[in-house]
Amino acid sequence: MTAIGMPAVRVDRTRAVPWLQEYGVYIGVAALLVFNLVFTPHFLSLENFRTQAVQVTPVLILSLGMALVIATGGIDLSVGSVMALSAAMISLYLGYGPVVAVLVALVAGAAAGAVNGALVAFAGVQAIVATLAMMIGGRGLSLVLLPQLDGIRNPGIRELGAGEALGVPYLVWISAVLVAVVVFVVRRTVFGRRIVAIGGNRRAGELSGLPVRRTLLVVYVLCGLLAAVAGVLATARLQASDPNSIGRLIELSAITAVVVGGTPLQGGRVRIAGTVAGAVLMQLLVSTLIKHDLPPSWTQIAQTAVIIAAVYVARERGRK
Amino acid sequence: MTATAEQGGAGAAGPVLRTRGLTKRFPGVLALDGVDFDLSHGEVHALVGENGAGKSTLIKVLTGVYAPDGGEMRYRGEAVRFDAPLRAQQAGISTIYQEVNLIPLLSVARNLFLGREPRRFGLIDFARMHSEAAGILRDYGVDVDVTRPLQGLSMGARQMVALARAVVADARVVIMDEPTSSLEPREVETLFSVIGGLRERGITVVYVSHRLDELYRICDRVTVLRDGRVVHTGALADLDRLGLISLMLGRDAKEVERQGATTFGGPHERRAEEPVLVADGLRDRRRLHGVSLAIRPGEVLGLGGLLGSGRTETARAIAGAMPLRSGRITVAGVPLRRRSTAAAIAAGVSMLPEDRKSEGIIPELSVRENIALAAMPRLSRFGLVSERRIDRVVDVFVERLRIKSAGTRQKVAELSGGNQQKVLLARWLALDPKVLLLDEPTRGIDVGAKAEVQRLVDELAAEGLGVLLISSDLEELIEGADRVVVLKDGAVVDELSGEEVSEGALMRAIAAGDGDAAATDAAAEAAEEGSAGAEGVR
Numbered sequence: 077m078t079a080i081g082m083p084a085v086r087v088d089r090t091r092a093v094p095w096l097q098e099y100g101v102y103i104g105v106a107a108l109l110v111f112n113l114v115f116t117p118h119f120l121s122l123e124n125f126r127t128q129a130v131q132v133t134p135v136l137i138l139s140l141g142m143a144l145v146i147a148t149g150g151i152d153l154s155v156g157s158v159m160a161l162s163a164a165m166i167s168l169y170l171g172y173g174p175v176v177a178v179l180v181a182l183v184a185g186a187a188a189g190a191v192n193g194a195l196v197a198f199a200g201v202q203a204i205v206a207t208l209a210m211m212i213g214g215r216g217l218s219l220v221l222l223p224q225l226d227g228i229r230n231p232g233i234r235e236l237g238a239g240e241a242l243g244v245p246y247l248v249w250i251s252a253v254l255v256a257v258v259v260f261v262v263r264r265t266v267f268g269r270r271i272v273a274i275g276g277n278r279r280a281g282e283l284s285g286l287p288v289r290r291t292l293l294v295v296y297v298l299c300g301l302l303a304a305v306a307g308v309l310a311t312a313r314l315q316a317s318d319p320n321s322i323g324r325l326i327e328l329s330a331i332t333a334v335v336v337g338g339t340p341l342q343g344g345r346v347r348i349a350g351t352v353a354g355a356v357l358m359q360l361l362v363s364t365l366i367k368h369d370l371p372p373s374w375t376q377i378a379q380t381a382v383i384i385a386a387v388y389v390a391r392e393r394g395r396k
Numbered sequence: 397m398t399a400t401a402e403q404g405g406a407g408a409a410g411p412v413l414r415t416r417g418l419t420k421r422f423p424g425v426l427a428l429d430g431v432d433f434d435l436s437h438g439e440v441h442a443l444v445g446e447n448g449a450g451k452s453t454l455i456k457v458l459t460g461v462y463a464p465d466g467g468e469m470r471y472r473g474e475a476v477r478f479d480a481p482l483r484a485q486q487a488g489i490s491t492i493y494q495e496v497n498l499i500p501l502l503s504v505a506r507n508l509f510l511g512r513e514p515r516r517f518g519l520i521d522f523a524r525m526h527s528e529a530a531g532i533l534r535d536y537g538v539d540v541d542v543t544r545p546l547q548g549l550s551m552g553a554r555q556m557v558a559l560a561r562a563v564v565a566d567a568r569v570v571i572m573d574e575p576t577s578s579l580e581p582r583e584v585e586t587l588f589s590v591i592g593g594l595r596e597r598g599i600t601v602v603y604v605s606h607r608l609d610e611l612y613r614i615c616d617r618v619t620v621l622r623d624g625r626v627v628h629t630g631a632l633a634d635l636d637r638l639g640l641i642s643l644m645l646g647r648d649a650k651e652v653e654r655q656g657a658t659t660f661g662g663p664h665e666r667r668a669e670e671p672v673l674v675a676d677g678l679r680d681r682r683r684l685h686g687v688s689l690a691i692r693p694g695e696v697l698g699l700g701g702l703l704g705s706g707r708t709e710t711a712r713a714i715a716g717a718m719p720l721r722s723g724r725i726t727v728a729g730v731p732l733r734r735r736s737t738a739a740a741i742a743a744g745v746s747m748l749p750e751d752r753k754s755e756g757i758i759p760e761l762s763v764r765e766n767i768a769l770a771a772m773p774r775l776s777r778f779g780l781v782s783e784r785r786i787d788r789v790v791d792v793f794v795e796r797l798r799i800k801s802a803g804t805r806q807k808v809a810e811l812s813g814g815n816q817q818k819v820l821l822a823r824w825l826a827l828d829p830k831v832l833l834l835d836e837p838t839r840g841i842d843v844g845a846k847a848e849v850q851r852l853v854d855e856l857a858a859e860g861l862g863v864l865l866i867s868s869d870l871e872e873l874i875e876g877a878d879r880v881v882v883l884k885d886g887a888v889v890d891e892l893s894g895e896e897v898s899e900g901a902l903m904r905a906i907a908a909g910d911g912d913a914a915a916t917d918a919a920a921e922a923a924e925e926g927s928a929g930a931e932g933v934r
Contacts, residue, residue: 266776273769276758283717283747283755284770284823285738344760 097389101336101353104382108360116367126245130313132359133247134159135326136352137306139333140258141299143351146334148292149275149343150196150203152299155330156323157214158188159307164222166233166308167317174232182304188214189300190293197292211327218319225318228311237312247309254302259348271295275343329358332379336386358382410473412437412600413458413489413569418467420453420624423810425842427453429624430467435569438598440591442611442632445621445644451604454621455571459491460484472568490562491571498558500547505529507546508561535593536560537586552583559590563599570594571602576610588614606868608637620644623842660850660875670729672862673745673831675714678723683709685886687723691831691862696853698877699866700902706886707866708750711833714864715747716740728830741770744830748820748837750866752813756820759809763801764790766808766819771826793822798848814845821852831862838872850876870899882906 112119138155145152162181169177188210195206228234239246262268270291274281282288303323311317335341336357337350361382365375413435420428428450435441445451456462458469460478469476471487478484481491498507505522506513508529513520529542536556540549546557555575562570576584591601591614603615611618612632620628620643628635628643635643671690678687683706691697699707712718714725716737725732727743740747749755758766768775768786775785790804797818801811808819817837824832834853838846853876857863867873873880879893882905890905 264780266772266779266781269765269769269772269781272761273758273765276760277754277756279755280749280758281769283715283737283749285736285741286769287738344758 097338097340098347098350100386100389101338101350101357104336104357105353105360108357108364112360112364112367116364119367126248128356128359128363129248130245131363132355133251133313134306134310134323135329135333135358136251136355137254137302137309138326138330139337139351139355140254140348141302142327142330143334143337143339143346143348144258144262144271144295145203145299146331146339146341147271147275147343147346148295149278150292150296151207151331151341152189152192152296152303153204153207153327154188154192154210154214155299155303155306156326157211157218158185158300158303159310159323159326160218160319161185161188161214161221162304162307163311163317163322164218164319166311167222167226167228170228170230170233174230174236177230177233178308181308182301185300185302185304185307186297187300189297189303192300193293193296196296197289215319222317222319225316225320227316229315233312234315237309237315247313250305250309254305255348255352262346262348267291267294272344272346275345277344328383329379330355332383332386333358336382341387410437411435411470413469413471415458415469416467418454418457418469419465420450420457420462421465422812425812426624428457428464428467431621431624431626432629433458433619433626434629435600435602436617437600438595439616440595440601440603440614442615442618443602443604443621444606444611444618444640449621449644450624451621452573453624455491455573455602455604458484459489459571485565488566488568489571490565490567490569491573492555492558492562492575493573498546498554498561501545503543504533504540504546504549504557505542507557508532508542508564510561512565532560532564533557536590537583550583552579555579556583556586556590559587563594567599569600569602571604573604574606575603576605576607584610608640611640612637660854660872672728673714673864674724674726675710676724676726678710678713678725679721680709680713680718681721683886684713684720684723687713687883687886687888689864689881689888691864693830693860693862694857695879696857696863696865696877698873698880698897699864699883700873700880701883701906705883707883708835709886710883711747711835711864711866712749714740714831715745715833717747717749741827741829744828745833746770746824746827746829746831747833748817748824748835750835750839752816752820752840757808757816759807761808762805763794763799763808763811763819764804767793767804767822767826770823774827789826790822793825797822797852812842812845814841814848817841817845817849821849825856829861831864832856833864833866835866836868837865838867838869870902874899874902880905 118124138159142152142155162185165181165184166177169180192203192207192210195201195209196203199206236246241249262271270281270286270288273284273286274288274291278288307322310322314322333354334351335354337352337354338347339345339351358379361378362375365378411434413433415431415433418428418431418433419426431450431454433454443451443454453462457464460481460483463477463479471489476487478487478489499510502510505526505528509525514524514528515521516524526542533540533542533556536559538549538553538556538560540553546554549557559570559572575587579587588610591603594601603611605611615632617630618628618632618635618640619626620640622644669692672693673691675690676688678684685706687706687710689697689699689710699710701707709718713720713723716732716735716739720735727740727745730743732739732743753759758769761769764786767790771789772781775789776782793799794801794804799811799818799822800815808816811819821837837853838849841849850872853863853865857878865873865876867876874897877897879891880897880902881888882890882892882902884906892901892905
């Protein structure tokens with residue numbers, strides 16, 4: 077057994093990979109924009125941009141919470157089911173008025189997040205297991221509460237979904253504000269610093285006296301809350317509460333947006349701007365394929381390709 | 397390529413492994429600087445050097461963990477380049493690491509034969525595997541049920557399994573990195589006889605250890621590394637201990653004798669007799685059986701003892717990082733009620749943990765963020781981070797500790813070990829502690845940084861801090877500490893102060909308490925464990 081010397085040709089990956097991970101998502105967005113400008117008729121219209129911005133809203137908002145969770149080294153698979161839960165709550169409590177209904181929906185999302193967080197932070201359950209349980213249980217609970225699609229005629233909720241201010245839909249305003257808030261939390265608050273510190277080295281955080289468990293709990297509560305917001309907005313836009321199909325497999329899109337955006341799955345780093353770009357990338361990808369009349373199965377395959385590419389780049393990084 | 401000044405014969409069969417001009421560079425450090433290293437058939441070759449001299453880097457390059465940046469390597473006469481650890485293993489170079497890389501949940505026998513199980517009709521022949529495994533392990537002094545999972549074995553027995561596995565896998569070169577650090581004395585004897593057996597079979601052993609006694613007992617030749625260079629290669633018998641130490645330290649033997657090998661100054665003036673920290677009767681479930689100690693302001697208290705004597709656990713218990721069954725801790729006269737790291741930090745206790753990588757640095761964060769981590773609540777207002785305050789604190793410590801980086805925004809992972817350690821010290825000093833617990837503060841850092849850290853410990857004590865110093869480096873303990881408390885099996889067995897603190901006295905104190913006393917301790921412990929178990933049941 078002497079044949080060992082395999083002279084390997086190596087690209088300078090140590091430089092190329094981090095760069096790709098940092099900026100790859102922007103290149104992807106730019107490439108899709110250019111492609112559409114050239115090949116897609118009527119792409120360059122205000123109406124189209126508005127549609128894109130509205131359609132990206134749920135994934136974008138979910139991915140903000142997901143980015144925080146992933147930055148701690150965790151993951152939240154239950155966001156789609158939490159959307160369904162909040163949709164069911166809207167329908168159930170609409171009798172008390174739209175404000176109460178929305179508040180109940182948000183509280184339900186935060187509570188689901190608190191259960192996730194408690195399991196992860198205090199019971200020491202792996203995030204993927206705890207949130208998988210919530211993913212299944214949350215969907216089941218929503219269907220028990222509201223077994224079938226329920227149309228919403230409340231003008232307040234309808235206005236939330238379809239109305240606009242200064243020519244920009246409420247949905248877009250809300251997601252812009254949430255992005256700004258999350259950026260502020262990550263950049264400027266002690267809490268934000270703790271999130272990445274815990275993801276980077278939890279043991280070091282504990283020894284440095286950081287409230288590790290409390291921080292984790294709050295992160296999962298925030299993720300649940302943001303998922304509930306996404307559920308409310310999706311319901312408002314659909315003008316119907318549909319616990320069966322709302323948010324199905326959307327957690328995968330959110331995770332992809334986060335990872336494509338440069339937040340590594342093992343945590344310790346968070347890129348909110350990248351996450352936003354990641355969500356936009358997924359949206360553009362889907363709409364491009366639809367506009368060019370490719371069947372939905374192609375959309376799924378394209379999404380898969382992006383996920384694999386993103387995870388591949390992240391893997392290269394983690395191996396160092 | 398120049399001819400090498402090699403002393404000592406390379407053996408009749410010629411070298412099994414030889415490197416010329418091996419170079420490996422990390423950001424900011426030249427870890428290996430043109431290393432020429434030769435291994436003969438059937439020799440036990442000691443590889444020594446201070447922490448940070450490049451030993452582990454050399455091993456990792458030899459075994460394919462790192463790719464060298466320059467130089468060549470010939471193995472059994474052929475130029476080789478291992479691009480993965482597996483390739484080196486397949487070629488017959490095996491490494492037994494400190495943390496043994498086996499699979500805890502698989503059976504002992506499966507671990508031993510993993511990847512080369514005896515087969516029958518394409519399936520694993522368990523009966524044969526088990527009987528062979530038991531036979532092989534008996535030669536290594538391990539008499540266990542080989543069908544049980546590996547995780548039930550002691551560290552020493554696991555190491556033997558790893559060693560046996562390497563030999564079963566036709567290893568020609570076995571590299572042992574600090575193999576005795578987790579072994580009992582009896583297990584050490586077994587290991588030595590196994591190494592003797594390997595030598596007779598023509599297998600080459602590279603033996604990395606800081607324990608000079610061991611080197612002189614079993615090694616034939618020695619290579620001394622310093623700052624990434626080979627400073628000496630030759631027969632060990634031609635080199636006395638003082639000569640070896642002075643080669644490792646890069647200082648004249650006479651100077652070492654006269655001045656000592658550290659940069660500590662003289663004893664510290666104690667400011668007050670009232671201790672700043674009192675720990676009384678610390679007990680936990682496993683390692684601590686009633687440790688009591690007191691540190692006065694301006695004093696460096698050394699904590700001596702062998703590995704596993706409870707030194708690290710004592711520091712952790714004081715820092716609130718480990719649950720205790722009983723015991724009292726008082727800081728500046730105020731008892732610590734809540735046991736948590738946050739409570740200990742609030743009371744003024746800071747601990748520099750032993751394992752810099754897994755418990756200290758947050759690699760992806762910057763130097764600045766790492767320094768500010770623990771003090772963040774003080775560097776913020778209403779939960780909002782004050783960048784200005786952070787900058788002020790960070791600048792002070794970067795200057796005082798002379799932390800060398802490409803800027804405070806550089807990732808801490810890219811710094812050298814010594815600078816990482818200084819960043820951690822800065823993290824703890826930024827809390828303005830009353831008591832500083834240092835667990836192996838100079839392990840794995842380069843000589844220059846080591847001297848700086850030692851000087852800093854001196855200064856801090858002079859400023860009135862109470863310092864607890866844990867070090868396996870006897871010299872550091874003797875010259876750094878004003879007083880040394882010696883632990884054994886989780887209890888204080890001796891205390892040395894003033895003139896009594898010398899190498900001889902410390903060695904005797906560490907060695908004392910063997911025999912009957914140990915047996916009684918063990919019996920008492922067993923009884924205690926029994927009652928604890930009963931409590932648990934109730």
